[in-house]
Amino acid sequence: MVDSPERAGHWAAAISNTLLADLTREKLEELLGGYVEQLLGGGVHEARQVGRSMVENDFISSATLERTLSHLGEHTPVTQAQLAALAAGYAEGLRDRTLDQQEISRTAAINAMRLAESAVRVSEAKFRAVFQSAAFGIIVSGLKGEIIDVNEALLTMLGYAPGELGRMSGRDFVHPEDRAGLRELARQLIASDFDNIRVEKRMVRSDGETIQTHMAISLVREAEGAPPYFVTMVENMNEMRALQSQLVRQSLNDMQTGLPNRAQFLGWLEGAVGTKGPDELALVQVDIDGFRGVNDAFGHDAGNRVLMRVATHLRAVFTDEVAKVARIGEDEFGVLIRNPRGVPAVIALVDEFTSRLEEATWIDGHGIGVTASIGIVARPARGGDAADLLRAADVTVGWAKRDGKAQWALYDRERDQRDKERYALAASIPGALEEGQFRIAYQPVRSLTDGSVLALEAKIAWDHPVRGLLCPDAFLSQSSDNGMIVRLVHWALSEACQQAGEWYAALGSRTPVLSIDLPPRLCQEPELVAEVSRVLDRAGLPASRLRFELHERVPVLLTDEHLEELTILAERGVELVLGQLTGGNAGVERLRMLPWSGVKFAPAVVHGFGTGANRVDETASAALLEWASVLRLPMYAEDVRSEAEATRLAALGVTGAQGSHFGPALSAAEVAALLLI
Numbered sequence: 001m002v003d004s005p006e007r008a009g010h011w012a013a014a015i016s017n018t019l020l021a022d023l024t025r026e027k028l029e030e031l032l033g034g035y036v037e038q039l040l041g042g043g044v045h046e047a048r049q050v051g052r053s054m055v056e057n058d059f060i061s062s063a064t065l066e067r068t069l070s071h072l073g074e075h076t077p078v079t080q081a082q083l084a085a086l087a088a089g090y091a092e093g094l095r096d097r098t099l100d101q102q103e104i105s106r107t108a109a110i111n112a113m114r115l116a117e118s119a120v121r122v123s124e125a126k127f128r129a130v131f132q133s134a135a136f137g138i139i140v141s142g143l144k145g146e147i148i149d150v151n152e153a154l155l156t157m158l159g160y161a162p163g164e165l166g167r168m169s170g171r172d173f174v175h176p177e178d179r180a181g182l183r184e185l186a187r188q189l190i191a192s193d194f195d196n197i198r199v200e201k202r203m204v205r206s207d208g209e210t211i212q213t214h215m216a217i218s219l220v221r222e223a224e225g226a227p228p229y230f231v232t233m234v235e236n237m238n239e240m241r242a243l244q245s246q247l248v249r250q251s252l253n254d255m256q257t258g259l260p261n262r263a264q265f266l267g268w269l270e271g272a273v274g275t276k277g278p279d280e281l282a283l284v285q286v287d288i289d290g291f292r293g294v295n296d297a298f299g300h301d302a303g304n305r306v307l308m309r310v311a312t313h314l315r316a317v318f319t320d321e322v323a324k325v326a327r328i329g330e331d332e333f334g335v336l337i338r339n340p341r342g343v344p345a346v347i348a349l350v351d352e353f354t355s356r357l358e359e360a361t362w363i364d365g366h367g368i369g370v371t372a373s374i375g376i377v378a379r380p381a382r383g384g385d386a387a388d389l390l391r392a393a394d395v396t397v398g399w400a401k402r403d404g405k406a407q408w409a410l411y412d413r414e415r416d417q418r419d420k421e422r423y424a425l426a427a428s429i430p431g432a433l434e435e436g437q438f439r440i441a442y443q444p445v446r447s448l449t450d451g452s453v454l455a456l457e458a459k460i461a462w463d464h465p466v467r468g469l470l471c472p473d474a475f476l477s478q479s480s481d482n483g484m485i486v487r488l489v490h491w492a493l494s495e496a497c498q499q500a501g502e503w504y505a506a507l508g509s510r511t512p513v514l515s516i517d518l519p520p521r522l523c524q525e526p527e528l529v530a531e532v533s534r535v536l537d538r539a540g541l542p543a544s545r546l547r548f549e550l551h552e553r554v555p556v557l558l559t560d561e562h563l564e565e566l567t568i569l570a571e572r573g574v575e576l577v578l579g580q581l582t583g584g585n586a587g588v589e590r591l592r593m594l595p596w597s598g599v600k601f602a603p604a605v606v607h608g609f610g611t612g613a614n615r616v617d618e619t620a621s622a623a624l625l626e627w628a629s630v631l632r633l634p635m636y637a638e639d640v641r642s643e644a645e646a647t648r649l650a651a652l653g654v655t656g657a658q659g660s661h662f663g664p665a666l667s668a669a670e671v672a673a674l675l676l677i
Contacts, residue, residue: 004040008033014071021058031057039078039086047082053088113666137234141170141443143190148229157236159206170232170368175210176201186230189219192589200237212237250412254327256304257311264336265326269386272338276355281381282346285334285393286314286353289371289405291331294527302363306370307331313356317349334393343378343410350374371406373397378411392416422440425464429484433491437463440496441665443659444674445515445636448480448650453674455513457658458496459665460488476519489522494535499668501539505674511545513575514673518548528565532574545575549600551580555591563593570595577636581605581628598655599628603639606659610641610650625652 008029008522009317016028023031036054038046051145069087072078111578131138141147147165155162158173171179178201189197196218204212216233252264262267290311310333314325318335326335340346354374360367360477375396377389392411400409432438438460462470479485493516500514522528536543548569555563570576575597582602601624607613608621628635629652636648640659649657666674 004033004036008037010075011036011068011071015059015067016063016066018063018067019059020061023057036076037074039072039082044081044085047078047085048089048092051086051091052093054090055093056643060094060097062249064561067375089275134233137236139173139232139234141232143186143230145169145171154234154577155235157205157211158203160598165241166204169372170230173203178202181597186217189217190228190318193218193223200314203234248440257307257327259311259315260324260326261328261335262328262334265324265328265336266386266390268326268336269389270325272336272381273384273386273389275382277381278338280339280380281379281384282337282340282343283336283377283389283393284318284337284346284350285328285375285390285397286310286333287329287337287373287375287397287401288331289373289401298363298366299370300466302368305363306361306368309361309370310357310372313353317353317356322349332397338381340378345377346376346378347408347410350376354406354408373400373405374408375400376408376410387589395419424475425462425470426479426484429475429479429488432462432464433487437465438488438491439463439667440492440499441667442496442671443658443665444512444662444671445656446662447656448646450655453512454656455515456671457498457515457549458492460492461665483521485519485521485527489516489519490514490531493532494538496539497535497539499671500545501541503672504541504545506676513545514541514545515549515577517579518550518554521552523550523554523566524562526565529568529572532569543569544575547575547577547597548574549577549579552578552582555594558584566594570597579638581624596631596633598634598636599631600636600638601625601628601654606637606640606645606649606657611644622652624650625654629653 011032012028014023014626016025017027017211035050039640054068059068065087069083073080073083073088131149131151132152134153137157138151138298139147139154140149145324147168147170155165171182182199182201185197185199189195196216198214198216200212200214201209204210214235214237218231218233219228219229220231236451252260252267254261266323271277288306291303291306294306307327311325311327314333314335318325318337323335323337326334326336337346354372357370357372360369375393375398377392377396378618379389395416396409397410399415403409436466441461442456444453445457446452447454460472460476462475464470476485476488479488496514496516500511504511523530532546536546548566550566558566566576575599576594578591578596578597579600580602581599582604601621605621605624608617625635634655635653637645637654637657638656638659639647640649640661642661646657646661
């Protein structure tokens, strides 16, 4: 075995500073050790293989070969033939390496050329696809205006057939008055460093019609020697503007009725209240009664026919010479009258419209009746506010609906102000509850026989920091509208029962019944029975000591499920009294569905027995009491103001009464003093 590691180390030292290959000293000596073994153990063929291997391992510096031959010839027992073979193998390796690299370079160049050609073809295909399928016109022309190519969209836009363009120039398509300007723009584009411009120019169709177009002109500069040319994209602005006009019309008109919509109506109002508007205006808002019921019962097609019928009648009555009509909501229409000939003239038009609605609308054999609630606002126009006008009209429609629907109402500023104040009160109820501004006042219900206290009616009083003491009539109706009555009555029930529980603890069965109004909204609470039970348990008050008073119209408003909840309360001992009885709104069949503990007559009935009451009122009141006596229930009266009323009520069988004749409402402390003496 030859000492190849040592010889390899000397060889590595001789050539290491000439190498271009990135080899560690250890790796280099290992490689050279293998070469030494090949040279010393073989002949010319092995020496040639060593030379080729050196090239393969990147020993490609001429200095490396020179030092290798010198070192091996002086320090290694190799023959001259082997050295020559190594040099020959080295040269062959370099030759093959060079040829391989040239082939790689040539292949890469060919591939790059092919990719470039493919990219050009793809680009041309894309351009051709865009050119043929574009919705806008495209014309390719030379610098002098000669036509190179046009697409189908341009031919359609200008009304030409492909064969008609052979002798024409691009300038022939341009309006004569715009040709000079377009030539100057083209000249400037050629002379500048820019590649495109955008302009609006007129073009002439084959039939002579002028169209306004938007042109995007691009100057294409290709390889040196190839002539530049223009690519012009043309958009028909007439079609675009027609589409824009159509979109504007659609955005300002109701698709169902064809009338202007709310957005356009608001624009009319803004113009009417401006400095150039009329001196006076009238705003009429029409709201179809029960429109949702028509949709639910007969379907939306029927609802649409109702809308069309209302729109037709409005247009027939409020013609263009008289007013502007629009649909401003799902079932709402607005009418704007500029400089009306007085409020009576507006009312006459409204009456004519409502009379036209009296004829039934026949849908699938059903004659559907259509009515409308209408609000009328008449006021000076200039300096007004469109939003305030709409609000006033909406408020007035609300009055018409609350007063019975199928009628019109005239805006009343004072009534509106009163409503605003009441709604403001209702909205501030949550804060007032948190600040402890509410309290309970107790109105004694006294026996008309011996004057004893039969019951205590709990009334909610509001110690308002600005308006002073407010009675329930000032805020309860509006609190029903915004839902705050639920929270307020829950508080009152809990407060009053807690106080009554203390009196019951002291008096037992001698404690007067606690009476409290139960509004319709509370009767509809799904957890009414559970809530009342919790309140009574916390207060330690038996159910028999609690009485709810229900307005005579409440049974008609409730569902069978709600009536069942009230029946459960009655079965548990809570008394139910039919309150505010006037005889005009009671649905007898619904009344029979509840186990009543008594009836209570409204002030209007009681005052029929007062001094100075007319004979008709007295007779009506007496007849109602006689009818109620048939029910064989205890009868009570509210707002008794005089001895004459009390005497007559007692004679007709009324058990107990309350009102100013028996003294004012009492605080909890005053009630305690009255009961515990």
